[in-house]
Amino acid sequence: MQRQLTTALICSLLATAMAGSAVAQTLRFETNVGSFDMLLNPSGDANLQPLVDNILAYVGLGRYNYSVINRAADNDNSDASDDFVLQMGSFLAFPGVTDHWADHLQDVTRLTEVIVDADGDGEVDFDRTALTNTRGTVSLALSAGGPNTGTSSFFINLSDDNTFLDDTGFVPFAEIVDMATIDRIMQLEQQNVASQFGLASSDLTFKDVPTVVGNHMVVIKDVDVIDAAADFSFVGPIQRALDAIAAENASQFSSSSSSSTSTGALHAGDSNSGTVPEPASLAMGISALGLLARRRR
Template sequence: MNKLKMAVLAAGLSFGSAQATIVEVQTTQGNFQINLFDEGTPKTVENFLKYVNNEDFNGVVYHRLVTDLVLQGGGYTFDGSTFKAIESYGNVVNEPVYSNVRGTIAMAKLANDPNSATSQWFINLSDNSANLDLQNGGFTVFGQVIGNGMDVVDELSKFECNEYPLVNTTDEQCADLKSGALTLDAQRLITIEHVAIIDSNTNTLGDLSPKENTLIKEPVQPPVISNDSGGSFGALLTLMGGLLVFRRKRTTH
C-alpha cells in the first residue's frame, strides 16, 4: 500500500470502491475530463464519487446555464415531460480550499447554509473567485477540467435559453418555450450519459496547480438571502446587489 493511501486511511477517509483522481464526463454533446482534488477536498470528492460509483449521474441533464458564469448539473433527469430530482445521500461538509477560477468544478448549495451541498455541481465558465470564494462560506472547488475539456464545456454553454443550456433551438423557439407555445423536449437538453473513472492514481494532482482560496481567510460578511422562490430548479443562481447567490431548492420525493 502506497504512502498516500496509508495517509488517507489514517485520516479515516473512505472513498468507497475507488479512489479516483480523474473522471470523464460523457455527454450527448461531447466528453471532457476532470481531475479531482482528492487530498485537498476529501469529503467532497468522497461524496461525488458515491454518486459516480452508483451511476446516479447517468441520465442527468444540465439544468442551468448562466452565460460566461456557470454550467450546472448533477440534480435532475428528464423523462420527456417532467424533471425528477435524483436521490440525495445527504449533505457534505464545506471545504473551501481552492478558488472558483475558470475551469474548476464546485458544489452548489442552499443560500445561507455553507454545509448544504448534496449532488449538484457546476463548472465555472469564468473566474468567479471574487464572489464565490467568499460568499456563503465559500463554494467548494473539488476538481479541475483538464486537457481540451474546456473547449467541450464552452461548446455545451453556447446557447442559453431561459437559463437552460439547449441545443438545436433557435431564438424564436426559445421565445416559444418561454411563453409556453412550445414544449421542452429531451432532444434539446444536454444529457450526461455516464461519468467514468479513468484514472484512480491519486498522485495525478501533482500535474496541476490549483489556485488557493485566500478570500475565505478574510472576515466573512453576512450572505445575501433571497426570498424569491422563482426559478426552475435547485441551486438557483440570482444576482442581487452585485453579489451572486446560489440556492438549491429543496425537493420532495
C-alpha cells in the same frame, strides 16, 4: 475503463468491504454534445476528501446518468468573456425522452449534505487558497442555508472573476482538464423554460437551459473513472454516504417528525420551488443575488 457499479454488486460488496479512503484521479462525463474530464482534488488537499467522496458516491450509484445540464449562465452566447457558470446534477430526464423537455423532471436522488463547516459558524473550516473559484474549477451548488447544503448539484466556473464565491461557502474540489466541450455547451442556444414548471421567468433553475437542435436537452449519459489508483473502489465513498443517510433517517425518526416528504419531482404548475433549492440560490447566496442580476443585464 472502470465502469460504475450496479446496485446488486454494490450491495454485495458493502457487506464485506472496508470503508477506507478511495481517491479517483479523473472522471469522464459523456454528454450528447461531447465529453469532458474532471480531475478530482488536483491540489491534494485532504480537507477536500468529503467533497470528493460525495461525487464518487453519486457516480458509483449511477445517479448522474441521464441527468440534465440545466443552467448555462452567461449574457451573450457569442462572447465568452461574460460566461459565469455551467450547472448540472440536479435533475433526471425520463427514459424514452431522455433529451427532450417533458412535463416534469425527476430530481436526482440526493445523498446527505457535505459538511465543510463542522462548528456551524457559517465559515468553511479550512484554508482554500490552493484551489479557488476560477475558470475550470468545480464546486457544489448551495442553498441559502450555508456551506453545509451541498449535495448532488455542482457547477463549473467559467471565469477567473468568480473568486468572490470563495468567501460565500463554495469550495472547489476538482477542475476540468480541457474546457472545449464546456465552451461548446455555452455556445448553444439557451431557453427560459421556467414557466413550464410553474416558476417565475426570473427563477435561475431553468432560466438559461442550453439546448441542441430540435429542443433537445444537454444530457449526461454516463460517467466513468478513467484514471485512478490501482486499488480504487467506489465502495468506501458509497459506504460512507449510506451510513450518513442511515444516521440521518434514524435522527429524523427519533424526533417523530410528522411533516410530509417531497416526492422529489418538480411538476408543471407547481409553485413550490423548495424541491430544487440549490439551483435557485447557486449564485452567491442571498447577499450576492443582486450582483448576479447586474451581470446579466
